[in-house]
Amino acid sequence: MTTVTVLYFASLRDAAGMSSEVIETNANDLRTLYGELQSLHGFVLTIDRLRVAVDGAFVGWNDAVCSGNEVAFIPPVSGG
Amino acid sequence: MTTVTVLYFASLRDAAGMSSEVIETNANDLRTLYGELQSLHGFVLTIDRLRVAVDGAFVGWNDAVCSGNEVAFIPPVSGG
Amino acid sequence: MTILESRETVKHFILSDAAFDIAPQRVQLLRDSAGAFVSFEGWVRDHNDGRAAHGLRYEAYTTLAEAEGERIIDEALNQFSIVDARCVHRTGDLAIGDLAVWVGVSAAHRDAAFHACRFIIDEVKSRVPIWKHERYADGASDWLHPQP
């Protein structure tokens, strides 16, 4: 089991009902991790509409989930 | 003979040594008028590099010269 | 009946023979319906075509410059989906770093604001009878009459 902190923003935060949580997961990569959390919280946003960041930098969906990571799923942005 | 006021700007004014003059001319059109003044003052700028305005509005080189007109020969502009 | 603003009496293109503040011009372009504002400022540079410059003077054929400037803004208002636009151009003596020209455009969306602002400064530079007289570091000075 790997322990990571997950950050939620915008509609993902509303859906999760929290801005972050610490979770234990068996997911090997970030894609699988999002799948687990999508089931858990009922996220409407599919993975093709998201980007993923670890420790404040964008990374790939196939990257490994490592203990202590701060993972953020980035919904489509709407600044400006 | 037609009496017109001619305005000079920028390098044309420097070459003419004045910002305006009242002249009598037999020129039928503005093209001919500029030819006369070019000879008189030794203007370096050829007609293809100028525009011409009468009474504060751009007009064509073939337009007639009418008594009382205020004629301005417009050197290439360099504002902005 | 109260006429709050008559289109004919508002000047959209202004020649200023002294330094001017941008803020009061900009504020006139703000509208609740406008989400985008683009502005251009032209400053006097310390060089031109590789030659060190000390300053310059702008001369205008006032009557025609004001008429042609208004025509350009009218064209921009017709051609682009913008809310409003203004341009102020200096005349007289300017030093390095002085503001020579300002263009402001407000629009619902940024695409039209960018295009209209670019259109206005391009047209002002190519059509409005204003001439630049530059003073160079070597003591020379000259009128700029650019080739097309």
Place this chain on the structure above:
Amino acid sequence: MTILESRETVKHFILSDAAFDIAPQRVQLLRDSAGAFVSFEGWVRDHNDGRAAHGLRYEAYTTLAEAEGERIIDEALNQFSIVDARCVHRTGDLAIGDLAVWVGVSAAHRDAAFHACRFIIDEVKSRVPIWKHERYADGASDWLHPQP
């Protein structure tokens, strides 16, 4: 040796949780070598996609937004012949007419300034993790997650 300005310590992209003044940002972009300055301002409009809006809130993933914003300005400085560039983006609650985002670019010539300013605002809108939460006149409110 005196280091007047270290590239690493200057922030070119700033998140501001309160209303900010443009003037002090703009003045930092002025240089004697720069003849052109282009700025973009995004204001909160009274409508979005035909729906009357009452205001909005911007939320950011601060760490990543600041890093991505700096990266965008760096890209602009590398891709275009510009002198300097800055962007300030609001977070928190905004009312109709409030300034949401400002971009300023200085350059020797206007072409690069226009293109770089457009590049920066386009990239900020598409890449920086900031989200808009709109409140509508009908009482509804929602996060905006635009389709690509």
